Amino acid sequence: MADGLNDARATRVADLLSDFRALQHNIASVTCDPPHPDDFYTEGYAALRQCSVDGQHVLNVAADTRVPTGRGGQAEQEKAELTQVLLDSFSRRHEAQKICMRQSAAMRWVAYRDGVLQGMRPDPSHVPALVSCDQALRAELATITDENIYNLMRNSDFTMGRWTDEDPSLRNVQRWLRSRR
Structure with a gap:
């Protein structure tokens, strides 16, 4: 028996795909190469490159086209x-x-590092501040968890008045992500 919610489901999917498209555009627009080749392996630029790779992966991963057969008609x-x-x-x-x-955390790292160096190349006098910069990046990255993202996005959807009654659980999202790594 039909429940009459397919229009709401379709609208929800359209909203999610629109959000995903905007996020992908943001990911792709960030430069991940440092201005100086010696900085290539620094933590922030390595994080930016990984974000670029991860963004491309989530875009390219195949959709699961196996759909269970619904009972009860069209x-x-x-x-x-x-x-x-x-x-x-x-x-x-x-x-x-x-x-x-x-990516935003890594970009803040770049800005902080640039502020420390003020156009100069790193030297021993910069080490304490650069270590602090790296530690701040690691600490911020550690707070970016699936649970925090899930709650942030649910709150955002709620604030925008979006229909969320059938959103997948965090566990199902994590299962989906694991199956595509």
Whole structure:
């Protein structure tokens, strides 16, 4: 029996895909190469490169096209398909948001490091401040967890008045992400 929510499901999927597209655009727009080749292996630039790789991966990973057969006619089949696409789009947006937050942390690291160096190359007098910069990056990256991202996005969706009644659980999102690594 149809539940009459397929339009809400379709709208939710469209919103998630729109969010994902905007996040992907942000990820792709960030330069991850340092201005000086000696800085290539520094923590912040390594994090930026990893974000670029991760962003490309979440974009390229194949969608799960295996959809359970709905019982009860066309509306039930649409419900089954939309539920599957909802998990896929929700999980992609989740991962893209996590990448953007890691990227933002790395960009703050670049700005802090540039402020420490003030256009000069690193020398022994910069070491304490640069170590502090690296520690701040590590600490910030450690706070970017699946649980924090999930809660942040749920709050954002709620604030925007989006329909979230059938959003996947954090556990299902993590399962989706693990299956595509």
